[in-house]
Amino acid sequence: MQLIISGKNVEVSDWLREYVEKKIGKLDRYLPALTEARVELTLENTRNANQSQVVQVTLRTNGTILRGEERAADFTVAVDTVTDKLYKQIERYKGKRYHNRTPGDKPPLEPTPPEAPRIVRVKRFRITPMTEEEAIEQMELLGHNFFVFANREHGTINVLYRRNDGNYGLIAPET
Numbered sequence: 001m002q003l004i005i006s007g008k009n010v011e012v013s014d015w016l017r018e019y020v021e022k023k024i025g026k027l028d029r030y031l032p033a034l035t036e037a038r039v040e041l042t043l044e045n046t047r048n049a050n051q052s053q054v055v056q057v058t059l060r061t062n063g064t065i066l067r068g069e070e071r072a073a074d075f076t077v078a079v080d081t082v083t084d085k086l087y088k089q090i091e092r093y094k095g096k097r098y099h100n101r102t103p104g105d106k107p108p109l110e111p112t113p114p115e116a117p118r119i120v121r122v123k124r125f126r127i128t129p130m131t132e133e134e135a136i137e138q139m140e141l142l143g144h145n146f147f148v149f150a151n152r153e154h155g156t157i158n159v160l161y162r163r164n165d166g167n168y169g170l171i172a173p174e175t
Contacts, residue, residue: 002030002036010043023083036060136161
């Protein structure tokens with residue numbers, strides 16, 4: 001496995017490089033076909049200091065890409081958390097490979113069928129026309145990560161959402 005470690009707005013020290021190599025290097029034990037692991041360490045200026053250090057890991061294996069990103073106040077914590085996320089993704093990936101195998105292969109001792117996600121709640125509410133600024137204010141008052149509203153200026157239904165960088169995104173349909 002080829003391990004590529006890069007830093008953005010941060011100098012990667014030898015100690016941090018060894019720590020990442022130790023943690024990410026163990027992933028090829030669980031995914032032997034792993035060909036490349038790309039790790040990007042980024043220091044961002046954010047309002048929340050606990051999310052200023054970002055670790056992004058991209059794994060390449062036989063045409064499949066697994067990716068994980070984690071933010072923390074310390075790079076070592078972010079590396080540990082993203083490694084745990086990648087272990088879970090590898091297990092899901094291996095499970096999908098099991099379900100897509102040919103009929104001649106031997107089944108495992110006890111296969112467990114996955115449960116399909118389902119709708120557990122439906123919420124209905126009246127939509128009143130408002131501006132984007134009013135929608136941001138309403139979303140902040142509710143403490144939600146997204147808000148559906150009727151855009152007064154365009155006459156369409158829009159979705160406002162909070163991005164990971166603290167800014168807002170707007171989904172506006174085109175007909």
